[in-house]
Amino acid sequence: MPEDQQEAVHKLFHDPHLPPGDKPLLIARLLDLVSTPLTKQDIAFLSNLRPFFEHAEETGTDLLSPPDDFHHWLAVPLTAPRKEGVAKVGNNTINARATALSRLYAALRHAGLVKYNPVHDLPRRKPDQSDAKLPSPDELHVLLEELGRKREPHALALFLLIYRLGFTAQAVFDLRWDDVDLQANTIRRGQVLSRLPADVRGALLRLRTPDPLLVDPTVRPRRGGETRGRQDAVFPGLHDVDEVREFLYQATRPGKGTAGGAVVPSRLRLAGLRDAQLEGDLTEQARQFGYRDVVAFHKAREGARARLSRLPPPHEEGG
Incomplete structure (x- = not known):
């Protein structure tokens, strides 16, 4: 990635005036992770990223320099409900969030903005089992x-x-x-x-x-x-x-x-x-x-x- 684009991504991560919920879209566009217009997959991908940016804002964490206890830090954004009245996040949602974050870090590593992907070895949860009937x-x-x-x-x-x-x-x-x-x-x-x-x-x-x-x-x-x-x-x-x-x-x-x-x-x-x-x-x-x-x-x-x-x-x- 050209240095000017690297600098632009770096500024987005650290812009104190930019709402954390807006950062995933702008960063994903610079990293060519989403399309224009957004597909349903893109929207789901961005939605799964927002809890991490919001928690980083609340805790003063730099996602480009994740702490040594990053897996422990991730426990909160991975399991935080995003809808009112929802008491618990399912394992499938937790896994989807982890996959989205890992995809972001893979792109950041490819762009030279991080040295490694801190999520690639994060254990995944056992998928929720569905009792839905099979198609006939x-x-x-x-x-x-x-x-x-x-x-x-x-x-x-x-x-x-x-x-x-x-x-x-x-x-x-x-x-x-x-x-x-x-x-x-x-x-x-x-x-x-x-x-x-x-x-x-x-x-x-x-x-x-x-x-x-x-x-x-x-x-x-x-x-x-x-x-x-x-x-x-x-x-x-x-x-x-x-x-x-x-x-x-x-x-x-x-x-x-x-x-x-x-x-x-x-x-x-x-x-x-x-x-x-x-x-x-x-x-x-x-x-x-x-x-x-x-x-x-x-x-x-x-x-x-x-x-x-x-x-x-x-x-x-x-x-």
């Missing part, structure tokens, strides 16, 4: 047809990787074209090699040989195209794992073919475990869904099959 097979069938009709190959490929092969949001984000062999019909995640079902192969083939009339909706305008260092990624425009979740949510939100609400990766993956008609012995079935441990795969599948499903979408009259 009929509902997912309607959604798949809708995605196909609307010519949304990126959304369809992401959906199928999770539903048919059990990809996690992290595995989707990490997936590179070097991991995909469209001739051998295989796909690799870590040390696990899986066969490509025909529908997943077809969706990936469309991404590999894109229609010039289609625009990748995962590419954010603030980057002018692909994110740096992700040119070989299957979804090069996704900046982080949270954007995988947001992209799937936007593609499957109500009105996009779902009957009971948008689909999120964790529940779509469980629905895939519930619905999968896998061939071969248990070891081969486990590897097909990304598991190296057969026992863990068996337990996960039985747990998914025990979950309740949402009601199927209503049929149209005359259908």
Whole structure:
């Protein structure tokens, strides 16, 4: 980062006249962490940063020179409720705040404004477990047809990787074209090699040989195209794992073919475990869904099959 930009960011951190709630946006713009106009992901990112700037103002802490007991200091802004009447912040919110702050420090380190990321080794909380019902097979069938009709190959490929092969949001984000062999019909995640079902192969083939009339909706305008260092990624425009979740949510939100609400990766993956008609012995079935441990795969599948499903979408009259 040029010295004048470094100086501008430094001044924003230490400006005593600037309200702490305004600092995250101005700093994030200088660090190219948000777009114009702001996306929903950007707004959530900034919201998760504000408690840290507000607590820094209250305690006289310089975030560019975090104290030695910084993890202890973080306990307050990580758990502070931001809405009236809310007594406790959930673990998912705490983790989202920690991830946002770590992302900010990574950008500050890249810009030469801090020497290290003091949050990268901060332990995360166990995610809150939801008892929400899984989408039904009929509902997912309607959604798949809708995605196909609307010519949304990126959304369809992401959906199928999770539903048919059990990809996690992290595995989707990490997936590179070097991991995909469209001739051998295989796909690799870590040390696990899986066969490509025909529908997943077809969706990936469309991404590999894109229609010039289609625009990748995962590419954010603030980057002018692909994110740096992700040119070989299957979804090069996704900046982080949270954007995988947001992209799937936007593609499957109500009105996009779902009957009971948008689909999120964790529940779509469980629905895939519930619905999968896998061939071969248990070891081969486990590897097909990304598991190296057969026992863990068996337990996960039985747990998914025990979950309740949402009601199927209503049929149209005359259908």
